[in-house]
Amino acid sequence: MLELLSAEVPTTRDHLEHELLRVRGEIEIRELYFSRLAAALYAMEIAEDIEAEQTPIDWLRINCRLTQQAAADRVHIGQKLPVMPLSENCLYTGEVGIQHLAVMARTAIAVGDGFDESRLLPLAKKHSPGRFYHESLHYRHSMRPKEVAKEQANLAETRWLSMSTGEDGCLVLQGVLDPVGGAAVRTALEPLAKPMGKHDHRDRSKRLADALVERVTGCGKVNVQMQVTSSLETLLGLLGAPGAETEFSLPVSSKTVERWACDCSLTRVLMQDSVVIDVGRSQRTISGPKRRALVARDKHCQWPGCERPASYCDGHHIVHWIDGGGLELENMALLCQRHHWMVHEGGWQIVKTETDGLLPVAPMGSIERFFNQLQV
Ligand SMILES: [Zn+2]
Ligand SMILES: [Zn+2]
Structure with a gap:
């Protein structure tokens, strides 16, 4: 290995590219072997059922100086090689890289029985690992839509934002948004954050900050498309x-x-x-007199105890129009964004009662969690 340090670096572009590809290919094959070893370490620890202080992934992370994700990816690749033999061959021929195999292995774990590498391999060959991950989510959604929805719902539950004021009065924002919430924010800000003409010398972070302030001070009724x-x-x-x-x-x-x-x-x-x-039209699907009637009747979010005013609410179809629900007032209720989210992604159901308006019914999982909490 050491002799490589003194090896001549090629001086022409062609030679450099050739050498880079050759060395990368060697690294990828060694990574595959490393992944196999990592999976063997993992299997050994599980089989011996040792009460170790470190998990095998922690051991790899610390001793092999990897991130948590990289260590877990190596173990997963090693574990899933038996269900991705074609992909393994493509790594030897340089058609895909180790990062493609990491995405493939994660997908195999998420999909479980029925995983079929031949549906993903053409995409792996065609796309960069980042884009391949994006494409692999479509495959996962096609196989396990409920799990994908649940994962996205869980990510939305962990989003956070902190605001603190510095001594000079400046507001410091920090946070993490889930992919869906993040996309909504970016959709709102990106159009306003574009450079404005040729004398706009603001960098991107300045333009984004300006866009955020402009958006929230705009007029309060800006609809994001x-x-x-x-x-x-x-x-x-x-x-x-x-x-x-x-x-x-x-x-x-x-x-x-x-x-x-x-x-x-x-x-x-x-x-x-x-x-x-x-x-579809880019306006609200419930508009004009229909919306005014709904606002006049409900006035605020109809979730019990919630009083978010109508201007912050969506008109929810109790029977969705996709399922044949109509635009009659009886089939609609105002729900604020939070409660609308709970009904669709959060798995809650709402039932209309004769006397008390809407009755929310919790999803099964949350009832179990509630009882588990009681038992602690
Ligand atoms: Zn709805
Ligand atoms: Zn509400």
Whole structure:
């Protein structure tokens, strides 16, 4: 190895590129061998059932100086090689890299039985690892739509933002947004953050800060247009459907599209066999007199105890229009964004009662969590 340090570096572009590709190929094959070893270490520890202080992934992370993700990826690649023999061969021939195999292995774990590498391999060969990950989510959505929706819902539950004021009065923002929430924020800010003419010397972070302030001080009624490209199958939530595409985000689940389609400033492009079959209007699907009647009746979010005013609420279809629900007032209720989210992505149901208005019914998982908490 050491002799490499004194090896001559090629001086022509062609030679440099050739040498880079050759060395990269060697590294990838060694990475594969490393992954096999990592999986063997993991299997050994599980088999011996040792109460070790460190998990095998921690051991790899610390001793092999890897990030948590990189260590876990190596173990997963080693574990999943038996279900991705074609991909392994393509690594030897240089058609895919170790990062493609990491995405493939993660997908194999997420999909479980029924994983079919031959559906993903052409995409791995065609795309960079980052883009391949994006594409792999469509495959996952087609195989396990409920799990993908649940993962996205969980990510939304962990989003956070902190605001603190410095001594000079400046506001310091820090936070992490889930992919779907992040896409909404970016959709709102990106158009305002574009450079304005040739004398705009602000860097991107300055333009984004200006855009944020402009957006929130705009007029309070600026509707953000989310554009979603979705297949009819996705909108109907059918098994086997890919996720929907929206700018700035990874593929989003059919649950989110369903909420957006309920009543949102959403431009929807419906596709069937790669042909656009419908471009939805970018205005609220509940508008004009209908909306005024709904606002007059409900006045605020109809979730028990919530008083978010109508201007912050979406009109929710109790029976979704996709499922044949109509635009009659009886089929609609104002829900604030939080509660609208809970009904679609969060798995809650709302039932209309004769006397008490809307009755929310919690999803099964949350009831179990509630009882678990009681038992602690
Ligand atoms: Zn809704
Ligand atoms: Zn509410």
